[in-house]
Amino acid sequence: MKRSNINTLIATAALSGLILSPLGAASAQSLKLSNDLIKIGVLTDLSGVYSELSGQGSVKAAQMAAEDFMAKNKSFAGKVQVIGVDHQNKADVASNKAAEMIDRQNVDMLVDMPTSSAALAASEVAKTKKIPTFVVTGATTALTNEKCSKYTFHYAYDNYMLANGTGSAVTKRGGTSWYIIYPNYAFGQDLNRQMTAAIQDNKGKLVTPSDATPFPNTDFSTYLLKAQSLKPKIFGTMQAGNDLVNVVKQYNEFGLRQQGIGLGIGLLFETDVAALGQDAFAGAIATVPWYWNLDQRSRDWAARFEKAFGKKPTWAQAGVYSASTTYLQSVARAKSDNGDAVVKALEGHRFSDFFARSAYIRPQDHRMILDVYTVQIKPKAQAKENGDYFTKIATIPAAKAFMPLAESKCKF
Amino acid sequence: MNTQFLLIQVFNGLVNGAFYALLSLGLAVIFGMLRIVNFMHGALYMLGAFVAFALGQILGLGFWPSLVLAPLLVALLGMALERTLLSRLYGLEPSYNLLLTFGLTLLTQDLVKQVMLSQYAVSSAPYTTPTVLTGVVNLGFVVFPKYRLFVIALALVVCLVTWFVIEKTRVGAIVRASTENPVVTRSLGIDVGKWVTGVFGVGVGLAGLAGVLAAPIYSVEPYMGAELIITTFAVVVIGGMGSILGSIVTGFAVGVLAAVGAAVYPPMANTLVFVLMAVVLLVRPTGLFGLPEGAR
Numbered sequence: 001m002k003r004s005n006i007n008t009l010i011a012t013a014a015l016s017g018l019i020l021s022p023l024g025a026a027s028a029q030s031l032k033l034s035n036d037l038i039k040i041g042v043l044t045d046l047s048g049v050y051s052e053l054s055g056q057g058s059v060k061a062a063q064m065a066a067e068d069f070m071a072k073n074k075s076f077a078g079k080v081q082v083i084g085v086d087h088q089n090k091a092d093v094a095s096n097k098a099a100e101m102i103d104r105q106n107v108d109m110l111v112d113m114p115t116s117s118a119a120l121a122a123s124e125v126a127k128t129k130k131i132p133t134f135v136v137t138g139a140t141t142a143l144t145n146e147k148c149s150k151y152t153f154h155y156a157y158d159n160y161m162l163a164n165g166t167g168s169a170v171t172k173r174g175g176t177s178w179y180i181i182y183p184n185y186a187f188g189q190d191l192n193r194q195m196t197a198a199i200q201d202n203k204g205k206l207v208t209p210s211d212a213t214p215f216p217n218t219d220f221s222t223y224l225l226k227a228q229s230l231k232p233k234i235f236g237t238m239q240a241g242n243d244l245v246n247v248v249k250q251y252n253e254f255g256l257r258q259q260g261i262g263l264g265i266g267l268l269f270e271t272d273v274a275a276l277g278q279d280a281f282a283g284a285i286a287t288v289p290w291y292w293n294l295d296q297r298s299r300d301w302a303a304r305f306e307k308a309f310g311k312k313p314t315w316a317q318a319g320v321y322s323a324s325t326t327y328l329q330s331v332a333r334a335k336s337d338n339g340d341a342v343v344k345a346l347e348g349h350r351f352s353d354f355f356a357r358s359a360y361i362r363p364q365d366h367r368m369i370l371d372v373y374t375v376q377i378k379p380k381a382q383a384k385e386n387g388d389y390f391t392k393i394a395t396i397p398a399a400k401a402f403m404p405l406a407e408s409k410c411k412f
Numbered sequence: 413m414n415t416q417f418l419l420i421q422v423f424n425g426l427v428n429g430a431f432y433a434l435l436s437l438g439l440a441v442i443f444g445m446l447r448i449v450n451f452m453h454g455a456l457y458m459l460g461a462f463v464a465f466a467l468g469q470i471l472g473l474g475f476w477p478s479l480v481l482a483p484l485l486v487a488l489l490g491m492a493l494e495r496t497l498l499s500r501l502y503g504l505e506p507s508y509n510l511l512l513t514f515g516l517t518l519l520t521q522d523l524v525k526q527v528m529l530s531q532y533a534v535s536s537a538p539y540t541t542p543t544v545l546t547g548v549v550n551l552g553f554v555v556f557p558k559y560r561l562f563v564i565a566l567a568l569v570v571c572l573v574t575w576f577v578i579e580k581t582r583v584g585a586i587v588r589a590s591t592e593n594p595v596v597t598r599s600l601g602i603d604v605g606k607w608v609t610g611v612f613g614v615g616v617g618l619a620g621l622a623g624v625l626a627a628p629i630y631s632v633e634p635y636m637g638a639e640l641i642i643t644t645f646a647v648v649v650i651g652g653m654g655s656i657l658g659s660i661v662t663g664f665a666v667g668v669l670a671a672v673g674a675a676v677y678p679p680m681a682n683t684l685v686f687v688l689m690a691v692v693l694l695v696r697p698t699g700l701f702g703l704p705e706g707a708r
Contacts, residue, residue, distance in 0.1 A: 211678045218630045222674040227649050229417050243538050245631055253557045255548040276538055
């Protein structure tokens with residue numbers, strides 16, 4: 001089994017080399033799949049703090065992508081499978097699970113991966129095994145910089161995009177003085193750096209150097225009282241998930257909004273808003289790659305997802321659908337699920353779907369760029385329906401939303 | 413960093429201090445009477461918050477009834493555990509208790525996690541502040557949430573009442589006697605076992621109370637006690653194992669210290685307590701308020 005698998009791989013590699021050469025392109029091509037199957041591995045958080053925003057919903061999204069793809073491409077009927085595996089947001093578990101999925105379960109592609117450290121760990125493993133990896137929910141820009149890999153693609157968003165979108169939008173709208181707190185680990189430090197740069201680029205300033213808070217943390221009163229006495233125009237929080245919910249809850253408790261101190265949020269998922277109710281967030285600005293009621297196309301897909309899953313999709317889950325579809329289409333173009341062939345088919349690919357507009361996969365660093373949106377959270381009274389959280393302030397075109405290639409430190 | 417700002421942080425520290433005090437008081441009562449290091453204390457604190465949340469979901473009960481009911485339910489559960497499990501280990505060395513209560517902690521956390529995920533599809537749930545206590549009040553030197561003021565006040569009252577009952581009343585005298593010398597106390601016609609169970613109930617009830625009080629400030633989630641209990645143990649060590657007054661004073665003092673530390677240099681916030689603990693252990697191993705075993 002194992003040996004034949006490897007042989008198939010080698011054969012496919014050789015064949016795809018042929019296909020991609022000018023000679024091969026002219027000859028008749030047939031579909032080559034390892035084990036006659038494409039297996040998508042959703043590596044995600046099935047039980048922890050990110051399980052609501054990704055988790056089972058991400059697995060469902062990948063399954064939908066597989067079904068839709070098979071329905072549209074008859075030659076692939078019955079040939080795409082999806083499995084979901086829990087990485088518990090831990091780097092070591094992510095690493096072990098990724099290896100196990102690839103070696104024992106013959107997974108051809110990895111997708112999702114919340115938690116930056118876990119995404120980096122899985123990406124390392126996938127690199128040695130030459131398996132295309134689509135990080136959707138992990139945020140660190142290291143994935144397309146110092147730690148970039150030929151087989152890793154960063155989909156949907158990253159810290160640069162968040163800071164660039166939110167930092168400049170808020171500062172331009174008059175939020176010129178900031179006090180920032182960030183969780184003291186890779187993600188928070190990275191986001192604080194990027195956010196500070198974005199604020200300063202737009203002629204804003206920090207009233208005091210940012211404070212690193214312990215992670216995880218429940219009580220933020222010290223920093224809220226500090227904000228109260230510093231009186232910045234914006235209290236910026238780079239916390240994510242449960243920590244963010246605690247910060248925002250206590251921001252309201254201490255009545256900072258009434259004291260004229262606005263709220264700037266680094267990374268926001270729909271589930272955070274749901275956890276506290278949208279009034280707690282009202283007026284805050286965030287940057288997102290997508291939201292379910294962005295337009296009719298998005299609504300249509302979201303309605304299908306809600307019917308299948310029972311809940312509205314988060315942008316992370318929609319991103320997993322889009323990433324899985326993009327991958328499957330590249331397999332169709334390459335006529336093979338061989339890692340190298342698929343990577344070739346993905347590099348430089350331009351596309352547009354319900355999730356990703358003006359999307360382009362940069363061959364130099366594998367950053368997938370797309371139009372993203374700066375949004376303001378509506379008060380509940382203005383919501384037209386359940387889950388109607390965002391008012392769009394601006395669309396940031398793909399070319400401007402992400403780190404310019406000139407700044408990227410990626411070398412494959 | 414001006415003086416007024418530091419004063420504000422001292423005041424703010426009393427809130428966290430209130431939680432430390434309630435929790436370490438419970439631990440001190442239990443350790444003082446039963447010589448049990450109740451590792452499960454953090455989980456019972458979480459359970460207090462979770463029961464309040466569940467009472468709201470199932471029976472529609474608000475904060476005030478839950479503030480009374482949830483600690484009672486936690487106390488009852490604690491007493492049942494003491495009777496059925498802990499009491500079997502009294503003759504054995506303390507590490508057995510530690511293992512048992514630690515195991516029970518893991519069990520409780522995972523059970524609550526499963527219930528929250530399967531019944532309410534959330535991994536952490538918000539809990540609403542009672543209406544009368546929402547909003548802020550301007551104290552002149554700081555604008556402070558009303559609810560947090562209430563937490564400080566209630567915790568102070570509860571701590572002082574507990575201290576008074578144990579140190580100054582006949583009930584307290586019986587309880588203290590049962591621990592100092594159970595054999596003699598029994599010979600005076602007092603059912604020591606019953607008192608022991610009751611005291612354990614009061615101790616864990618205090619943890620449950622702290623949990624309900626914490627619910628409106630922090631989200632209710634299965635691991636909310638895991639972090640807190642470590643600091644609380646440090647508080648108990650600093651104050652002196654088993655010292656009632658020591659645990660109250662140290663609880664509030666550590667809260668203040670942590671808040672001021674976080675304001676001056678945030679990365680220090682979580683370590684300051686442990687540095688203090690290490691120093692106390694070196695200089696005064698029985699804790700600031702503790703007496704050597706022989707002197708009791």
